[in-house]
Amino acid sequence: MNKVTTISSWLLRIAAAIILLQTLYFKFTGHPESVELFTKLGVEPWGRIGTGVIELITGILLLIPATAFIGAFLGVGLMAGAILSHLLVIGIESKGDGGQLFMLAIVVVICCTAVLVIHRKEGIALYNKLLKNI
Numbered sequence: 001m002n003k004v005t006t007i008s009s010w011l012l013r014i015a016a017a018i019i020l021l022q023t024l025y026f027k028f029t030g031h032p033e034s035v036e037l038f039t040k041l042g043v044e045p046w047g048r049i050g051t052g053v054i055e056l057i058t059g060i061l062l063l064i065p066a067t068a069f070i071g072a073f074l075g076v077g078l079m080a081g082a083i084l085s086h087l088l089v090i091g092i093e094s095k096g097d098g099g100q101l102f103m104l105a106i107v108v109v110i111c112c113t114a115v116l117v118i119h120r121k122e123g124i125a126l127y128n129k130l131l132k133n134i
Contacts, residue, residue: 016111017059027052046126069119075112079105
């Protein structure tokens, strides 16, 4: 990987991780807005806490170079769920936030998709390694 690609990877991973990790306070403390969102989805409290745990793991994996591909893969999955939840249940705007949560999910999915592209060789190697163990 060249220097520009390495720096781009780090910036994308850090941006996605910061967004994922900054929401943990709201999920783990039972913040009323977080409780309301997950109540609308019908998965309060286990969905809120479970999502927080997965987001914590994803954020950490994104920041470790050897696990960046796995973290990005999880990030895309998590944010696909968040985006669909906003589109189908919650609404794009939540509690007058002007769509901020929805837009943050879009930013994370874009960052993680770019990380998947940058680290595709690692992903292919992981896939091949897993196939050999089956």
